[in-house]
Structures are given as structure tokens and as C-alpha cells.
Amino acid sequence: MIRPGLTFKLSVLLACIGVLASGATGYYAYRANRTMLVNQAGHSLLTSTELLGQRFAASIDDVGADALVLATMPFSASVAQTDDGHGANPAREWLAQVYSSFMVHHPEYLQIRLITRQHYGLELIRFDRDVDGLVRVEGQKLQEKGQFAYVFETLAFAPGRIYTSPILVNHEYGTHGAEGKPTLRLGTPVGDANGTVVGVVVIDIDLAGMLKRLQSDLPSDYQVYLANEWGDFLVHPDVSKTFGFDRGRRVLMQDSFSVTKPLFEQTQSEVLVNGLADPRQAAGQVLAFVRRPFGGSEGNRYMVLGLAKPLDDVLSGANLLGNRIIRMVLVFSGLAVLLAILFARALTKPLHLLAYAATHLFAEHAMNTLPLKRTDEIGVLARCFDRLRREIKAQMDALHAKQRELVHLATHDVLTGLPNRMLFMQKLESAIEEAARRDERLAVLFVDLDRFKQINDQFGHAVGDKVLVAVARRLKQVLCAADVVARLGGDEFIVLIAGARVSEAAPGIASRIMDVLNETLLMDGHSMTVGASIGISQFPDDSGTAEELLHNADAAMYAAKSGGRCAYLSYQEVLEARRREQAEELERAAFAGARAGEGATEGREAEPTA
Known part of the structure; x- marks a missing residue:
């Protein structure tokens, strides 16, 4: 089996490095572009939401200003004090013309009414809007409204203050085109020359119409969310989720989008989230929410307004860029493979010469093949190898001397x-x-x-x-x-x-x-x-x-x-x-034994004599 050589291995390595480098660069560019687009879309949404909220609050302030104008009109106080709504009255007719003019110039106004403090809050002037245009309610059709909060709470205000009602669905009887519509009411007291409150001016606003007019210049792919201070959806892309409190099934924004909870807790004023960084909170969308007070300080009214944009629309440019990056990576990968082969061959040729010299380390003819005259790194390597060969020979001689010295020290x-x-x-x-x-x-x-x-x-x-x-x-x-x-x-x-x-x-x-x-x-x-x-x-x-x-x-x-x-x-x-x-020891022992024997003989001879 033939094993791959250095040239092949180096070619594969360099080609892999080139492919990985181009692929990693392309992938990073694609990811960075996606993140940049999503961040830009989020900031754009947040800015648009802020602007929409400001315009909404400014529009409500304009309605309040109109109510103040109507409440301070000449004859407003006298009509509220003396007229019971029946019979001809020039002052009342003049005011009715003014009210009619305001209705014509403000299509989002559903009703404008002058209600007296007397007669249980009887309507004196009332204009409604119907499918056919303006409708003036007169005579016996005028109603007593003293039992409604927007009347008795406004009557408790001083002249010049604005009452802002919660956003509710209008279920009052006989309201013509306003019935069943999301309605916001603004009222202001009518005071006489002494500052005594004698009546109120109430303007009913078509909330949906106002928002439609305000968001007319937003991109068509933007989705609008609006919730009151309790979190009830007032505007939602899915109409069935709006005004759930009016149908006995409340749908809250903080339950649908948990990231908005700090807005209702009033710990934050804005929230930005996207499906790229947090898919659980914003699946397939980029969302921006802001909390916006309206109607001045009366009643501490505020709303939470949100805009959403599909993530696919935001990333459409990134997807086009990704396709181009893939083509670019393929082209550069092919080029990297070609350059890797050429470079590997150019690099390994002198290395083969060095390898031959290394296998014939002390052969002088092998040193003649080294590229010693080259001025690049290969030449430096060859000269270093030649110098290393000489140093190795010197080191080996020194090593043999050291070995002899060690042998001498050991012996x-x-x-x-x-x-x-x-x-x-x-x-x-x-x-x-x-x-x-x-x-x-x-x-x-x-x-x-x-x-x-x-x-x-x-x-x-x-x-x-x-x-x-x-x-x-x-x-x-x-x-x-x-x-x-x-x-x-x-x-x-x-x-x-x-x-x-x-x-x-x-x-x-x-x-x-x-x-x-x-x-x-x-x-x-x-x-x-x-x-x-x-x-x-x-x-x-x-x-x-x-x-x-x-x-x-x-x-x-x-x-x-x-x-x-x-x-x-x-x-x-x-x-x-x-x-x-x-x-000597034996002689001394023998001599001692002989002396002992002589003594014993002498004793035996002397014994008979005795």
C-alpha cells in the first residue's frame, strides 16, 4: 500500500485551511449581517413605536384642547344654565353650528355633547356620527347622563381640567355609529363667570379610526398592538383577541408577551426583543413595546403600544447575502485548493533535498545537493542544517570524550x-x-x-x-x-x-x-x-x-x-x-601430659612401701 507523501498531505492541509478560512469568514459575515439587520430593525421599530405613541398622546391632547375651546365658547355657560334642551334658543343654535364644524373637521370624533349639571345631566347639544354623516340629536331624544362617570367625575373637576376615561367599548343606547366601537372619552367642565361648574363638554373619540390615521404612514408589514393600563388588548392583528373584557374573556398583553410585564409594573418604559436572540419570547418576529401616558395627569392613564415586524422580512437581505456568500466561498475554496497544490509542490521540493541530506548525514556528496545559496527561509534552513551537521559531529566527538571521562570517574x-x-x-x-x-x-x-x-x-x-x-x-x-x-x-x-x-x-x-x-x-x-x-x-x-x-x-x-x-x-x-x-601448643600439651604421667607412677611405687 502506497502511503501519501508530504506533498499530498501538505496540499490537503493547505486546501482545508483555505476552505475553512473562506467558509468561516463567509459564515461570520452572514451571521454578523443577520445580527446587524435585526438590531437595526429593532431600533427602527422602537423609534417608530415611540413616534406613534407620541403622536397618539399628542392627538389626545389636541382633543382635550378642542374640548377646552368648546367649554369656553361664548354662551356655553349660559346655555348650560338656562336651557333645558327644548324650544328655540339662538345661543344654543350658534353653539350647535360650532359643534357641527368640529365634527366635520375631525372624522375620528364619534360624538360631541354639551351636558348640563341640571336635569340629572341632561344633554343640551349632541352630535353623533352615522354611516350617512352627522346626526344631530334633539328634543325628546336627548338623554340624561348624570349617572355616567365621565359626567359626574368631570363635574367634580375645576374649569380648565381634562377628564380622560378608560378605553372601553361604547354600549350606550342610541349612539348611532359609535355603538360597539372602542371609544375614548375626554370631558372638561363648563364654568360660569364665578367659576362655578354648570355643565360639561364631552368628546367621544373613535380609537380605531385615530390609530388607523396615525399609522397610515407605517410600513405595511408592521403589526400594531395596543393595551390599556391593565394589559387588555385594544388593538391586535387577531381581532378576536381585542376587548376580551367586553366579551367575558380577557386576553392580556403580559400573558401573550411576558417581556412586557415590567411595562405594566412601571419599572421600564420600553422593551425590545427579537426572535433571533430570543425565539421563545418573539417567535419569528421583531417586537418593540413602549409605555406611554396620555390625557395629562388625570386618572394616571397610560397605554402600552407595540409594533412587530416578521423576522423573515427583516432577514430577506441577509438571505440574499448568504446565497452570494456561498457562491463566493465555493469559488475561493476552489482557488485555495489550486494554490495549495502549487505551494505544496514548491515547498516540498527543497524539503526532499533536505531529507536526502538528513538520511546521509555524514556523506559529503549529500551536502552538495543542499540549496545553500537560496536567500529565503529554505536557504536559511539548509545553511542551518549544514551547520547543525557540523555541530552534531563536534558534539558526538565531545560526547565520546565525556563517555571516556565518565568511565574514568566510575573506575x-x-x-x-x-x-x-x-x-x-x-x-x-x-x-x-x-x-x-x-x-x-x-x-x-x-x-x-x-x-x-x-x-x-x-x-x-x-x-x-x-x-x-x-x-x-x-x-x-x-x-x-x-x-x-x-x-x-x-x-x-x-x-x-x-x-x-x-x-x-x-x-x-x-x-x-x-x-x-x-x-x-x-x-x-x-x-x-x-x-x-x-x-x-x-x-x-x-x-x-x-x-x-x-x-x-x-x-x-x-x-x-x-x-x-x-x-x-x-x-x-x-x-x-x-x-x-x-x-608449640602441641609440644606444651604433650609435655604437660608426660609430667602428669610421671607423677602418677611415682605415687603407685610409693604406696606398697607405706
């Missing part, structure tokens, strides 16, 4: 530089094998310094270390090049002598060692004599193994030290001394 005493016990035993075993093969002899001299402990205790370890170095130097001066001297540890040294001269040379060498170590040493201004006791063992007389030879030489050294310091003994002399001691 030699750090203080004196002499071979340690491990190296000495290796050399001894090799010497034993060589001597056995050649039928030769060898000797081991165990050297123990006699007064080193006193020197250490008296002058300190630093002087003691210098003494050991001086002893090692003197030992090497005494021995020839073929001999081996090692430090076993502490103040113990060991010497290996091989060759035909062993039998005659070993005692002489031991004697010279003792002489040279008995010479005075001068260390840091102090004179001292070390001295040594030496034990000698020989191969093959004393043993055939390295450990036993060392042990026997040690035993001979202790025998020499116990017999008196600054002496040497061979292991054979130690054995001979032991044999003599054993023979």
Missing part, C-alpha cells in the same frame, strides 16, 4: 586519581587469567597507613586529603609502569605486581614502599610521618581467585600491624607462624 578514585576497587579487581582477574595461561606468578600488596587517623584527627580532613594524594604520588614513584596501584578506600591502598620478578621483587617493593612512606611529609607548614603496614599474598601459592588473594593480603597486613607498625609480612609467613604456634 578511578576521585581524590587520588588511582584506580578504585572495581577497576583493580578487573585488572587482578585479568592478570590471574594471563598468569595462569603463561604459568607465571603475581603478587598483591595490601598497604594500610599506620598514623593516618591521628593526622586526620589532629590536622583535619583537608590536610588528610592532601596526605592521601601525596601517598598516592609516592606509591606511583616507587612502582614501575607495569605495576598497578589502587585505592580501596580510606587509608587502604592495594598494589598488583605481575611477571617473573614477583618472588624476588615483592619483598623489595614492600620495603621501598615502607621507606618512602616513613619519610617526613610537610603539609601546610606541619611535619608528619605516615608509615604503613603491608600484607603480601601471591598467586598461585596463596590462592587462585582475586577475592581470596585480596583477603589473604589483608590478613597478612593485619598480622604485620599486630606484630608492630611499619612492617610487612607475606601470607606464607603468617601461615608458617600459625603452624609454629600450633606445634
